[in-house]
Amino acid sequence: MEFQLNEDQQMLRDMVRQFVEKEAKPTVAERDEQAIWPGALVKQMGELGLLGVAVSEEYGGAGLDYISYAIVIEELSRVDASLGVIASVNNSLVCYGIEKYGSEEQKRELLTSLAAGRTLGAFSLSEPGAGSDAAAQRTTAVRDGDSYVINGVKNWVTNGDHADTIILMTMTDPSKGVKGITAFLVDTREPGCRVVKVENKLGIRSAHSSQMAYDDFRVPASRRLGEEGQGFKIAMTILNAGRIGIAAQALGIAQGAYEEALAYTKVREQFGKPIHEFQAVGFTLADMATRIKAARLLTYDAAWRKDQHLDYVKDAAMAKVFASETAMWTATKAVQLHGSNGYSKEYPVERYFRDAKITEIYEGTSEIQRLVISREITRD
Numbered sequence: 001m002e003f004q005l006n007e008d009q010q011m012l013r014d015m016v017r018q019f020v021e022k023e024a025k026p027t028v029a030e031r032d033e034q035a036i037w038p039g040a041l042v043k044q045m046g047e048l049g050l051l052g053v054a055v056s057e058e059y060g061g062a063g064l065d066y067i068s069y070a071i072v073i074e075e076l077s078r079v080d081a082s083l084g085v086i087a088s089v090n091n092s093l094v095c096y097g098i099e100k101y102g103s104e105e106q107k108r109e110l111l112t113s114l115a116a117g118r119t120l121g122a123f124s125l126s127e128p129g130a131g132s133d134a135a136a137q138r139t140t141a142v143r144d145g146d147s148y149v150i151n152g153v154k155n156w157v158t159n160g161d162h163a164d165t166i167i168l169m170t171m172t173d174p175s176k177g178v179k180g181i182t183a184f185l186v187d188t189r190e191p192g193c194r195v196v197k198v199e200n201k202l203g204i205r206s207a208h209s210s211q212m213a214y215d216d217f218r219v220p221a222s223r224r225l226g227e228e229g230q231g232f233k234i235a236m237t238i239l240n241a242g243r244i245g246i247a248a249q250a251l252g253i254a255q256g257a258y259e260e261a262l263a264y265t266k267v268r269e270q271f272g273k274p275i276h277e278f279q280a281v282g283f284t285l286a287d288m289a290t291r292i293k294a295a296r297l298l299t300y301d302a303a304w305r306k307d308q309h310l311d312y313v314k315d316a317a318m319a320k321v322f323a324s325e326t327a328m329w330t331a332t333k334a335v336q337l338h339g340s341n342g343y344s345k346e347y348p349v350e351r352y353f354r355d356a357k358i359t360e361i362y363e364g365t366s367e368i369q370r371l372v373i374s375r376e377i378t379r380d
């Protein structure tokens with residue numbers, strides 16, 4: 001059993017760290033404040049191979065393992081959690097889904113450009129009435145000759161307003177429930193697909209989440225992902241991998257908040273000494289470091305299991321729930337250790353605090369992760 005990164009993984013970590021420190025950090029506060037989409041940074045991430053980390057080189061990816069993918073998302077999120085989720089959605093919700101379920105033609109036509117960052121992807125499952133109950137899909141797709149006609153409204157589509165390709169879940173046969181759900185690869189430039197609104201959010205404000213509508217939107221049958229009725233299984237399988245990405249995002253947020261708290265408590269003096277010398281502060285830092293280490297081990301372990309082709313449903317859910325709750329706890333404590341300064345936009349901890357919250361919600365709430373884990377451990 002190995003507990004250290006190999007040389008390539010360490011080099012990758014250093015490369016991503018350098019990139020975000022130099023290119024993203026100077027603008028992260030302003031982009032957050034004004035909810036500015038980081039178009040130039042997304043382009044750079046594509047050029048650096050960060051948008052198709054685990055996609056095979058044959059299809060335009062970097063051909064690395066899932067631990068490397070987790071490292072990339074963690075490092076991006078340590079500085080900018082918005083970049084973390086933009087990359088995570090493209091990597092694990094879109095590229096992974098197409099590589100696993102797409103036809104050869106779909107891979108050649110869509111995956112090669114998505115993995116190389118020439119185009120951007122989004123994943124669209126949630127609807128106003130289908131959040132945790134993902135099977136309650138109301139968006140319909142009706143077969144008409146060689147195509148399907150899609151009608152419905154989707155929300156919380158991360159990357160939606162900038163995406164070229166969307167993996168879209170629809171209902172093709174409502175009488176079959178979850179077995180009536182079908183996935184499509186949608187080209188957003190085609191008529192009938194529109195952005196209704198971009199949400200005004202608490203955190204990850206530079207990553208856009210949109211409500212999108214489909215009005216008599218026509219998609220060729222050749223752009224169906226998998227078989228009719230296979231959509232729910234595809235969505236769940238994609239989300240298993242996505243949850244490793246969100247665990248890594250949460251880990252990066254926790255690490256960033258912890259580093260800020262550590263640095264601050266060393267320079268901030270009260271009662272004649274740096275505040276980290278007070279036991280209450282020192283113990284809080286100790287708990288942060290311990291929880292972050294545990295979250296990292298869980299996240300890398302889930303990624304390792306995926307790399308080894310072992311079952312990782314439970315492990316990804318464990319990593320996601322633990323890392324996201326670690327991020328929220330660590331960021332809350334980091335604000336507390338900053339006192340009033342932590343409540344000010346002059347210091348980055350308030351942003352980590354706002355960014356952390358979503359990791360407990362999207363790609364399956366903490367409650368859904370516990371449901372998944374409890375089902376897995378009580379099976380048979």
Ligand code: CAA
Pocket residue numbers: 089123125126131132133134135156157158178232233236237239240313362363364365368371372
């Ligand atoms: N992996 C693989 N297959 C799975 C699965 C998983 N994690 N969970 C369920 N399935 C399969 C089941 O095996 C079953 O298939 P079979 O009948 O062939 O065995 C089928 O799916 C139906 O399963 P359930 O009966 O368990 O379905 P359910 O209706 O009870 O729902 C649920 C299960 C776990 C609650 C699921 O609805 C869920 O995960 N909900 C959360 C949804 C979610 O994560 N949304 C995130 C939105 S995307 C997002 O946030 C993206 C973004 O932009 C950042």
